[in-house]
Amino acid sequence: MNLTYSRVIKVEPDYKYNSYRVIIQSAIDPLPGQFISVIFPSEREIPLTVADYENNLLTVYIDSTTLQKRFMEKKKVLLKGPLGKPLKYKGKKLLGIIKDKKNYLDILYPLKVGKRLGMEVKVYCLENCQDLEFETTDKIEGDMIISSAPKEDLHKLPSDSFVYLRWVKMNCTLGVCGECEYKGVIACVEGPFVQVSRIVDKRESVL
Template sequence: MIYGKILQIKEKKTIFEVSIEVHFNPLPGQYVSLVFPSENEIPLGIGDYYDGVLSLFIESEKIVNKIRNKKFVILKGPLGKRIDLGRRILGIAEGNLYYDLLFPLRQAKRQGKEVKVLCKDCESEFEEPSRDEDFDTILASVNYNEIKYLPPEAYVYVRWVKMNCNMGVCGICNINGHLPCIEGPFMKVKDLVD
């Protein structure tokens, strides 16, 4: 576990962006857990990490209120498995689910890779793809009932899965024999859908 210094909490339209100074090395596809000792820990996707500043995008005002007057937070991570990004990446998201994809997409862009995003009911900093483009990596954060429309090799952020221990011990997050807390939070569609 590591301590992070809260730099700012900024309220956007329907989400809070929490900026934390912390020195670690997350990779695209990993996540962190916000630890409240003797209480609980909350797994959160990494919104971005650049120059020692971690950005978390949090929808829950209740969680934000728990850290609002603190100078430091305790984080566990980086957790989960990194994803290998190809040269041409397509992101697919809806609403605030877009923030689940932001760190891998920004990292890819920083590495000079081509990034396009299909964003329904959200604003994206990336270009939209044309209909005839091919991509070697597809990242998605969509509602559970829309997973079946994604290609089998696409990575989907498994936001709907409860992750309890974040270490694979408890098995609560088990989906078809896969543990998103270790293998995710981005999982291939073919591993999630029968």
């Protein structure tokens, strides 16, 4: 984990995802499955999902207009990371399971890296999803499955898949405060991707 001042390259609306896309030049080098946080000294620290990282260019998406303005005002921002536990790829087929497009951004970076590694990448939608970067499928199958869905849909996910704990609140991002603990899992250290079998009773799962 490092603290790195990094240059803001671009902040622009992305109407496809109803968010703002922020591109930052940084040597922070997060692996798929990890996240970063942006620190505004004497103000606050905000954990952010990594949407992509390639050639020292970090991409994140934000929903807050206030945060978008802060990025617009800054030539450089202080980043902390990489944080969390990286995913380990296996097999040749990677499947992403999402509820909707907002969840899609949670797993976008691991999907992109899987594609760069030569894996066959597809996406299964719990609800109707359109205009995605990757091919959609109506079958839940793959050598490796990652997912992002609301807490109430956890039972719909395969027990051996890895789910992004997007609903937990992170504070210290170092596993000290316990704010992000969910069913015995400290999300900021052991996650944010956690195997579904660790947090869902087998009797609750439908897959």
